[in-house]
Amino acid sequence: MGQPSNMGQLFDKLNDLKAVFVYGQKIIPVVQSLIDFMKETVPLLENINNSISESTNKIPKATDHINNVTNATELATTEILDIIDHVSEDLIAIEKRLVDISDQKVEQVEKLAKLKELVKGNSEAETLVSEIIAHVSVDEQLKAVTEKLAMIREESNNITLSLQVQDITSQQLAAVNHLIASVQNKLASLITDLTDNDLSDFDKEEPENSTFNAGALYSKDSSSQDIADALINENNLKTSQEEIDKLFK
């Protein structure tokens, strides 16, 4: 009775083996195509690896270049500010000189008025003195020059204020540098292990205590200032109310 059972088990095993062979026959082309794919992929992976290495090597140069740009713009801005300072000093000197000239003219006119009094009765002398007074009194011209100088001063102030763009763009460039450095780190780890890295987790965020604001914008739009003003006012009102409430407790 035991023999048929053993035979049955044998046939079962043979069937299993046959199934393995059949499965093996089916899987061989898949394995073959996998090997072919791997053969084709290896050069591709090598290319990717080389490309990543090359990019990684270039990144420090890119960040250096950006730093150089920031330094150059800061230097240029400082030079412009120096020039504006000199222009402002010159303007102050000119304005001071104009005030002196104006004072001298007032003094001259006063003296000429006295002279006119002294020559009263001598119509020819009186006319002559009057003509000199008219010639000396150049208030309108002085006023025009002073106004022009004020305009120049205003324009140089505007140039100074526009130079805030240097600080703002340098923060934007620092943010780009941070992103590039983050990409470099990621690429470096990719070279070490191509498979275990997720390209999506670049550090796009501004690090804590960073010296830049990635969202820095040079804009004359006052909406951000309006928000700040509204919040400050709200906060002040709240504080005042808290102080009043304290008094009534």
Add this chain to the structure above:
Amino acid sequence: MKFLIVDDSITMRRIVANTLKNLGYTEFVEASDGKDALDKLAADDGIDFVITDWNMPVLSGLELIKAIRSSDSFANLPVLMVTTRGVKEDIMEALSAKVNNYIVKPFTPPVLKEKIEQILAAIA
């Protein structure tokens, strides 16, 4: 009135100083970061007003405000923040740190004048 201008950008320090000069203020001390500012405050008890940036190395403007407010010597010093950070959350954070007023860069002289005067009127 003596101002302490705190910014890591030389350009910004000069622009703020020039603007203050045009507004009639003549005394300034400069610091390149929050720590430098605290050192200047400790060394000079004549400083009446602080104008600070936010993003700076070593010690940020926000940390500077917190340090000032927790100090025994200059807790009540008026502080105006001038920064590129214009989002509501940042402004709220600065307010929590007890900044007196807040300007978003780029600033204009009338805005700087207005905020200084508002602070001085409030503390008078």
